[in-house]
Amino acid sequence: MKVNTDPPKRRATLKDIATELGVATATVSNAYNRPDQLSPALRERIFEVAARLGYAGPDPMARGLRRGQSGAIGIVHRERLSYAFSDPAASLFLQGIAREVEAGGQGLLLVSRPPGQEPELAAINSAAVDGFVVHCLTADDPLLQAVLRRQLPTVLVDQPGFDDLPYVMIDDSGGARAAAQHVLDLGHRRLGVLAFRLTPDATAGIADRQRQEATTNVVALARLRGYDAALRAVGLDWHEHVTVYECLEHTPAAGRLAAAALLAAHPRPTALLAMSDQLALGVLEYAAQAGLAVPAQLSVVGFDDTPAAALASPALTTVYQPHVDKGRWAGRLLLARLRGEPSPGAVSLPTRLVVRESTAAVPGV
Amino acid sequence: MKVNTDPPKRRATLKDIATELGVATATVSNAYNRPDQLSPALRERIFEVAARLGYAGPDPMARGLRRGQSGAIGIVHRERLSYAFSDPAASLFLQGIAREVEAGGQGLLLVSRPPGQEPELAAINSAAVDGFVVHCLTADDPLLQAVLRRQLPTVLVDQPGFDDLPYVMIDDSGGARAAAQHVLDLGHRRLGVLAFRLTPDATAGIADRQRQEATTNVVALARLRGYDAALRAVGLDWHEHVTVYECLEHTPAAGRLAAAALLAAHPRPTALLAMSDQLALGVLEYAAQAGLAVPAQLSVVGFDDTPAAALASPALTTVYQPHVDKGRWAGRLLLARLRGEPSPGAVSLPTRLVVRESTAAVPGV
DNA sequence: CTGAAAGCGCTTACAG
DNA sequence: CTGAAAGCGCTTACAG
Known part of the structure; x- marks a missing residue:
């Protein structure tokens, strides 16, 4: 009416x-x-x-x-806006933040990142928020610079020790080391790594020694070092035994591409270590399609332990990380700053190898 | 430094x-x-x-x-904030919105709903947004009233024809009808329905005739009518053949509870129709635990066709709905209003029965 | 219990 | 190309 x-x-x-x-x-x-x-x-x-x-x-x-306040918390990451709802690991992490934030009645502003440089920063500049949670940006990323310029309370995730900002991270190198040690224990000696982008301006492909040494992505770096630590422990040289492929996205599609490239080498790697389950799932898809039996002919290890890892066939051996807790801590740390309450300046969360069905002894050993 | x-x-x-x-x-x-x-x-x-x-x-x-503008789009739904990242159907829907919104550089503000009445409205009152997408609120929900009071461009989802607002919905009754007809065709005559809350103040439990008639939730209503249409088509009386259980949440846990209640009846229903996959997954869990073979002893149909439906064992027969498209249309409609561009006042999307392994002929027929 | 005044930090016509 | 002025809609001491 x-x-x-x-x-x-x-x-x-x-x-x-x-x-x-x-x-x-x-x-x-x-x-x-x-x-x-x-x-x-x-x-x-x-x-x-x-x-x-x-x-x-x-x-x-x-x-x-x-x-002088907006009642909203801003979330910034490198990917497209929709990534927050499409990537399982990101969803879990954001779920954790949401849990903390909802209790205080704040809103969650997912900051958009339209393609192109200028507007991308504009979105950060015009976000009416009381503080930021920044997920997984390298120190040299212009997005991070834009956030810093806002001079708002900010917590960094998976990006330690930058500019005295509080941060939460996980034991990346420990998790990676456990993953590599596991396949080494199984007798594997030729390994392939499916890595995240090593620098913001990465292109997809095999990363040679020089490229690896240029790594600015702290997460990727910590994991590479973790893998390497396992090799050193058994007296193996990194560059001799490991090939690294740099993936631009965290998707099974990117994983398939990487698997194709890595497995084309002679001699072929017998174990592939992926920096995310999404990538590892892509390896599984590629192997199935290429007629390579996992784990009989190829061992695969993921990272994240998202729900899909346990459901995959074969079920994926992977490194568990506490996504939801990571989000909760990020939320807590930011809320504490906002309220002027004391809080830890850094939180580091454990990882854990979860052995399932996608890894086995190297053939003929 | x-x-x-x-x-x-x-x-x-x-x-x-x-x-x-x-x-x-x-x-x-x-x-x-x-x-x-x-x-x-x-x-x-x-x-x-x-x-x-x-x-x-x-x-x-x-x-x-x-x-006079904020550059953000507000998202309002009944559930807790974290639901956006934990419920698969909600995530898909929001992914669709995000896809549209990110192109324009807008942000997405997920409006918090802290427990309690007053603060819950406060969150809506204080959201600095240019418009709202309202997901699945009944016409009598105070949350919807609060949104309306803001007099901002608003699009309704799964809530048709309210106050001349543009809306997007799916063919709920057609999908439900197809689901019921499928089990009817298989010979089932005693059905149980796992329904959403019928009114905002619902309590979990069997919904008797009076309760069913009080339904204000348009989605639940359309689906009940769709199921009923299938029964009528074969000359069966609704109240004689169907028991309805009202679930408060869209979770497997709620589905297990409902299954336990529904299957305690004598004679026991031979087919259960759930209004969401999450609920249906709960039925599967309950059946496995109770030693009831699906589909040999019990047929189960879901609704949504979320990724988990295909991965379940047995794979879930369900009604597909285009979650991502629903989100995209919601985004498009709102963006069009914001820009003063012409756009449809309503969009209705199709549903489709997807037959998998969780349904079979009724035993002994 | 009520009200006049200042000001939050910016952008937009508009005049020069 | 540059600047003075008005005002967006509200809240907060503060005075009565």
Whole structure:
């Protein structure tokens, strides 16, 4: 039922109500924000007029400007906006943040990253938030620079020790080391690694020694070092025994491509270590399609232990990391800063090798 | 490296830069927003001073107030914030919205819903957004009322024809009808339905005739009617052949509870129709644990066709709905309103029965 | 319990 | 190409 047939005009404001009622705008504001500051009767009259005038309630932007806070937490990562809902590991992590943030009634602003350079920064510059959680950006990423410039409380995830900002991370090198040691224990000596992008400007492909040494991505670096530590422990030389392929995306499709390239080498690697389950799942797909039996002819290890790892066939051997907890800690650390409460400056969470069906002894050993 | 050793003071503003440089604030503003309005040299000088003063860039809130827009889209649903990342169907839907929204550089604000009544509305009242996408709220839900009061461009999802707002929905009744007809064709005559909450104030349990007739949840209603249509088509009476159990949450755990209640009846239902895959997965879990063979002793049909449906064992027969497309359309409709472009007032998307392994002929027929 | 005043930080016509 | 002025809509001390 439409009652109002007047032409639509500008929206009613606090002031309109104040004028209508002959009171100060402060009084109307108080009706909304401090009920104890005026008589119940007056408050009622104010709400009545507000309803009649179709007042939408105090404008969040004006209130935010005045109060100096927005009530939202910004989330920034390298990928497209939709990645937050499509990548299993990202979803788990964000679920953790959400759990912490929802308790305080804050909103979660997923900052967009449209293709192209300038607008991408613009999204960060124009995000009306009280603080940021930054996921997995390298120190030299312009996105991180843009966030830093905002000078808002910020917590870094998977990016330790930058600019005195609090951070939460996992034991990447320990997890990677356990993964490599596992296949080494099984007798494998020719290994392939499916790595994340080593630098922000990466291109997909085999990463040679020089490329590996240029790595700025701390997560990738920690994991490479972890793998290497396992090799050293048994006296094996990294460059002699390991080929690294750099993947641009965390998707099974990228994993398939990497597997194809890695397995084309002679002699062929007998074990592939992937830096994410999504990539490892792609290896499984490629192997199935290429007629390579896993684990009989090829061992595969993932990283993350997302739900899909256990459901894959064969079930994926992988490194568990506590995604949800990582998110919760990121949320907690940021909320604590926002409230001026004390909190740890850094949180490091454990990882753990989960052995399932995708790894076995190297053939003929 | 810390250079600044002064005590921290208030953050620099446009005005500080203008004063420092002896120009008008408008000029500084133009340096950021309209590069063509001033000489490159002056613009450079402005940025230099900005950097020296540690200016964080134009304040998003002030800019938003002035411009009358925030650059963010608000998402509202009934569940907790983290549900967006934990429920597979919700994730797919949000992924669709994100895809549309990211192209325009907007952010996505997930509006929090802390427990309790007042603060829950407060979150909606204080969300600095340009418009809302409202997912699956009944017409009588206070949350929806709060959104409407904001008088922002809004699109409704799975909630048709309310207050002239544009909406996108799926063919719920057609999908449900196909599901019921499928089990009817297989000879089943005693059916159980695992339904969503029928009204906002629902409690979990068997919903009797009166309760069913009180249904305000349009999705649940459309599906109940769809199931019923299939029964009518073969001359069966609804209340004689169907028991409905109302579930409060969309989780396997809720599905297990419902299955336990539904299957405790004598004679026992031989087919269970669930309004979501999550619930159906719970039925599968319960059946496995109770030693009931699916589909030999019990047929199960889901709704959604989330990825888990195909991976379940037995693979779940279910009704496919285009979650991602639903999100994309919701995004498109809202963006079109925001831009003043013409767009459809309503979009209805098809559903489709996907027969897999969880349904079979009723025993002894 | 109520109200006048200042100001949050910016952008936008508009005049020069 | 540059600048003075108005105002976006609100909240917060503060005075009465």
